[in-house]
Amino acid sequence: MGKVNRRQLVKAGLGLAGLAVSSRFSFAIAQREEPIRIGVVLSYSGPYARLGQEITRGMELYLERVDYQAGGRRIQLLKEDEEADPAVAVRKVRKLVEQDRVHLLAGIILSSSAYGIRDYVHERQIPLVVANAAANGITRERRSPYIFRTSISAWQQHYPMGPWVARNVGKRVFLLALDYAFGKEATAAFKEGFLASGGEPVAEVYVPLGSTDYSAVISRIAAARPEAVFAVLSGSDAVIFMRQFVQFGLNRTVQLAVSGEVTDENVLEAIGDAAIGAKSGDHWVYTLNNSANREFIRAYRQKYGGVPNHFAVRGYDAMQFIVGALNDVQGDVGNKSRLLTAFKNAKIISPRGFVQIDPETNNATQHVYAREVARIDGVLTNRLIADLGVIRDPGK
């Protein structure tokens, strides 16, 4: 039996290798000029797999719109799995740069991955477009002329919520966040604005990432009797928290004013109608009435079915920035300084409104909105309550 198995294995291996080679080959033949290769590093496995999938959907949606062309050249995406592990992100970035010779990098889910690859990208002078990682430091003390963030910083997303919650939801608020850099930075930013507007945090609780049970926290909330809960949770943490919040009947007495991550459409799908009425702050809203957003939602629905979410928007916009910059330099990725200047001056009409890169920090300056969970057109999503204005990250 050893022989047959071995032969089959060898065959399968050769087949796979052949597949990999031929797919790369066919691209090269199709285009006389070499395509622009963009290395995409996102988590496709592990706890953030859904985020990676949605960001990729957004990226591909935009690239299809421009027919995978920018600056007169073809665009090729090389996707690698970040595996929710910064060490893997470092390895994959090296692979993309040294083996696949990509011209640009995009993606990055985890802030720790962004920090992990920062020095390498900086030394190698490979432009990186961060499409998700939110740690403030990426465009503050550890910023690099080669690193641009088209998504949003933790501070930007949560600072404007503070005054808004204090004025419109309640002054006595229970603060709850995941115990990692993003949770802490987001809470600190919220508090900054909240305290200045006369808000009064009744408690500040940090819970470990990937908790299976939030009943302890919910008991504390019930005992503290706040007017509202401000929560920074994502993924399964958000789902479990929201479910148990309703199970314990707290939604009858306590309002939710949370990070946009908590009422992301992916999460809402898992929570169900129980989430209706929860308020949040975010940089995109389903009901934003601009043509870019309408076009984005129509295209997303047509291709993937279902309601889009802010991750898909982040992917869509990352590519919109990249394609815009490549058009500016007529596809000449060899001239780094021209390309970087094009990125710095980039402005796009995004589904989230007008977005531009702040040339000082390389972070996207953009609108932040107050939203409320509602059922619209039969799907569970967020509707716009207020525009909190154009927010720029101070960069320090």
Added chain:
Amino acid sequence: MALLLLTQLLNSLAFAMLLFLLALGLSLIFGVARVVNLAHGAFYMLGAYLGLVLTNALGNFWLALLLVPLGVGLLGVAVERFLLRGLHGRELEQVLLTIGLGFVIADLLRGVFGAAIRSVPPPPELSGPLFLGAFLYPKYPLFVLGLGVALFLAVRLVLARTPFGIQVRAVTADPDMASALAVPPARVSLLTFGVGTALAGLGGVVGAPLIALAPGLDAQMTLFALIVVVIGGLGRIEGAFWGALLVGVVDGFGRLFLPQAAMFLIFALMALVLALKPEGLLGRRVA
């Protein structure tokens, strides 16, 4: 404050009973088949996803509660028969095989069901809170609590009174002696593996509405079950029960008062127990 503590006690106990379902299976399997089944959390996940599918297809949670453990148990039987039996007596290889199996099951589930987080609503009879005067508590955790205790009593009865139970106890205590007394250890081991994995599957169906369903939960549940079993004593169902209560309460109150250190507390508890009483709180020395 008193209400807070009471609520949290109930929460901890409900979670403890979920851990008990998992730990019971793990413990039985170890006791009889001498296998540390590190794929246990993956069987839990399998049960949870199957429960979700069946509940939606049949529109009935209770039927799923009955059918899913059967299916997962059958898979467990197949795993014992075709993968583990050949490695009899090779503890380390068996552990590694179950690690591999856990990876495979978890990835297949992700391939089929995607990476989205799912949450399963409790059956309508058990959703929403229960009002006891001013005290308000959800019904579902109470159901899990009751189920766990009932199961504990039932399993004790089965082990004490039925022929299968007596065989299980005999093989756990001394496999050589048991086979000398004409107890077929291979068959008992097969059945126990089936029952153990079925319990993990049951845990999945019961646990999904209590917590949620997300990729990565398998490794977490395996770790929890392992800690419970090691603290309580491998191969002892009383150990699994009291171990689960202890871990549930330490975890619950840890989360309440020291949320950042909750996981650390549990591992510290385990290290402490093992350092002082290596065979676990209620364990006997296993040769």
Added chain:
Amino acid sequence: MMAWIPQKALKEWRRGLPWLMRGGLWLLFLAPLLVQGYTLYLATEAALFGLAAVALSFLLGHGGIPSLGQAAFLGLGAYAVGLSLKAGLPLALGLLVAPAVAALYALLTGLLLFRTHGIFVLMLTLAFGQMVYSVAHKWNAVTGGDDGLSLQGTGLSPTLLHLGALGLLVLAVAGLRLLLQSPYGKTLEAIRQNEEKVRSLGVPAFYYKLWAYVLTGALTGLAGAGVALHRTFVSPHDLFWLTSATLMVMVLLGGSRGLFGAAFGALLYTFVQAWVSSFTELWGLFVGGLLILTVLFAREGLWPLLERKLGGGRGSA
């Protein structure tokens, strides 16, 4: 099967084969220097994880101590060198501190560990390992928490780093093999085979196992320091128990006895995993399947299997 080969030549071939294979293995580790770039990066990673795997192989295959907590040593070494550099200490000193810290941790936990046996040791190492992980993950002020710790300005070229890692690996294999030939090593093997009997002869088995554990800890700590310099980055992820499981897979894949198998396993695993994860996100399926197949069909690992096949012997597995 190979009847047409003269018996004498076959005998010579079989005698020389292990040396040929060992030479071949080191050549495989050296070859990426010619290509540089990403291949070299992976090879350096393989050499460093190889060092940790060889240490585990010594502990598991020869000392009979199953550990699922090696990630703690790796992580302690990595943070030790990272923090030393951050504090402005010279690199050489950091490279001494790393194994020392890991060895100290091994000594402290070992004192508790070896009061138990077998599968309980496995569980305890896991528990201690996860405790270290929790601390590294939570102690933001020192470790940088989830953001990790960046190492700046180590100034080591990839070639130098690779040669250093490979040198350490070769030295570790040679040194540990010598140690196994010594009276200490022979006693350790005897303890693995029958601890009761050795004890009844008045041998303090506890200390034999403890020293093996401390030595393993120091070597793995050194490997961790290397990993930190190599990636110029330390993250608490590396301390999670899956890293320990990965090391176990490497050792088992190559073969837990003889130490060469572990080095081979690390090389094979590193490259295959990197290759597979590039075209499917279900790489866990692949790794899991590989583990199951190895356990079922190549129990003593691929290295001895390869040796037998090349030697023209019939597989006994």
